[in-house]
Amino acid sequence: MKKKSVIIGILLSLMIAVSFGIYSHISSQEGFTFKTKGVVKGDIARTISATGTVNPVTVVNVGAQVSGKVWRLFADFNAVVKKGDIVAEIDPELFKRDVEEGEARLESARANLRAASENVSLAESRVKSAEANLEKVKASLTYSQREYERYVDLFKKELVSASERDQKESDYKQTLAQIESATAEIDAQKANLSAQRANFQAVISQVKSAEASLNRAKTNLNYTIIRSPVEGIVVSREVDEGQTLTARMQTPVLFKIAEDLTKMQANASIDEADIGCIKAGQKALFTVDAFPYTTFEGVVKQVRIAPIIVQNVVTYDVIIEVENRELKLKPGMTANVTVMVDHESNVIKIPNEALRFAPPGNLKIDKKAGRRLKGKHSRLVWRMDKGGNLEPVPIRTGITDGEYSQLVRGSIREGNELVVQALDKSGKPIVSKKAGSSLRDGPPLKVRFRGFRP
Structure with missing residues (x-):
């Protein structure tokens, strides 16, 4: 019974030691300064970027079903036509x-x-x-x-x-x-x-x-009288008056008519590594070179399963619907597309620079504390405590937008300043290695560890 009580006391002591942290004291370094960045709160979204081409939703190729010489043309580029309008005539003799x-x-x-x-x-x-x-x-x-x-x-x-x-x-x-x-x-x-x-x-x-x-x-x-099958705008004229058409083997195309330019679509090429995250209904944003400061909003309509292979690079075509009421978008424009695949609102956001930071100098970590820091899915960020010493804080992160990452768990609050860079006496950045790897030799830092249950 006495032996059992001793074992329980030892276990409780270990738990208390882990809960309240382990301190490793090393003499502080003089001359180092640290650049920090604040933790903010707000919305965060995981996105996938790609390039694509802006196209009309429906483009109708108007062709000739008989062979002959183009006698007259009644439509040209940018002409507005109605369904049934005569757009061309072939010599009828x-x-x-x-x-x-x-x-x-x-x-x-x-x-x-x-x-x-x-x-x-x-x-x-x-x-x-x-x-x-x-x-x-x-x-x-x-x-x-x-x-x-x-x-x-x-x-x-x-x-x-x-x-x-x-x-x-x-x-x-x-x-x-x-x-x-x-x-x-x-x-x-x-x-x-x-x-x-x-x-x-x-x-x-x-x-x-x-x-x-x-x-x-x-x-x-x-x-011989060719009429427009739809109401729309002529985006391309492929023939001239006097040109001879042969419709035996393949139907010759005379015009390309966009049915409705107020509704466009962007055909984005998504890499095979990212296509698994794309689904119909997701929000998408894109810009075009003609209007670099205008962001167009659209919705993913379709993820096509047919692969496009160019030089062993596999991509998939993703169709994004977008309104074009102001007619700013023109067919063929290059679109720089960003698809929002995940979104979280009102969360703590950790700067990604803080996740990449590792302090210079020799960092000796107690083995038990090290095991706690290396828990599953945990990462390490650094902040300054009230005494001016570096304090590592283990956290767990969620989605990232490239600049910030979502805080899922950890003792970080909005407004905390996290260290993102170490500067020497002259103010030049000091290149540090990742936490957990062997750091370069240098003056020791005073570090305080806090417990974290991953």
């Missing part, structure tokens, strides 16, 4: 001839269609006539058959002569032959009707083909 030829072919096909229709009607009437003749012959056959049978009976009763019986038999057989002939005629007329109907369908196809050719010719004629 060849296309007019095509329309006339198509009309003639269609008229000829329609004439053939009328003739084919008449032939079908004639074939149908012939079929009907043959069918009527067959019915007539069938009626005669019935009569001839009855007469022949009657005369056979009369001949058996010796009421008529053999010649009269043979005459009726001949009439009956002749009527049978007429039946066969009438049936063959019907078949022939029906075959002719089928042929005429097939010819009629073929002529209908010819008419449809002629109509399609005429419509194509008229469409091509209409294509």
Whole structure:
């Protein structure tokens, strides 16, 4: 029990020693002066910088769908056009001839269609006539058959002569032959009707083909008049009057029209190391060389996943939307973009210069205090205590904007002055090494350590 009490007392003593700090006394140096910078409170943002190009949100390439010589141009650079306005015209003469030829072919096909229709009607009437003749012959056959049978009976009763019986038999057989002939005629007329109907369908196809050719010719004629598909401003004219266009392999571009220059976008190239921090909806700021003192605000609209590889350097295209109501931004301007990826409000801000500072001279740190100072995520800054001695303070930092870092934890308050540089007697800066590394030989400094729980 006594041994247990002794162990507990030792542990409590160690905790008290760590909590209240360990002092390492070395004689103070004379002649050193220190430059300090104040700790401030405010907003801090982590940003990513990149360059990009200002572009209209929508640029429409107006092209020609037919080949020919540019006859007239009705729009030029910076021209304001409305949807449906005529912007150019291609020489229409060849296309007019095509329309006339198509009309003639269609008229000829329609004439053939009328003739084919008449032939079908004639074939149908012939079929009907043959069918009527067959019915007539069938009626005669019935009569001839009855007469022949009657005369056979009369001949058996010796009421008529053999010649009269043979005459009726001949009439009956002749009527049978007429039946066969009438049936063959019907078949022939029906075959002719089928042929005429097939010819009629073929002529209908010819008419449809002629109509399609005429419509194509008229469409091509209409294509010689080029209209603006959108309302906007002409930002580029690619052709001149008299220039010949060939639209067979690739559609030639005549104009580039920006649909709305009051809404622009900046295409920023973000390095692959930073792209993971960029998300849609983040705030972005940028400047252009034409207005170096004007900051334009935008919002990240899209992070495109397609990589852009130039000389083994991988970047990604990030689209930033921006309002351009004053029309200051022009297509093609170079944008110096800053994207805000993280932001904290009303926090203590530590100067980054203080984080880089390490005092000159030999600095002997007690091992236990050193372990406390080297806690996880902790960093070291220096300030002057009331006695004029350097005092190291371990802190934990958060986001940084390059000039200041957010204080997450540590005994630093707004208004504290942190040492950022050591000066010699002549006022020249003394280059020091990072804290924790072996410092150059020099006069010792009096240093006081405070405990910090990381």
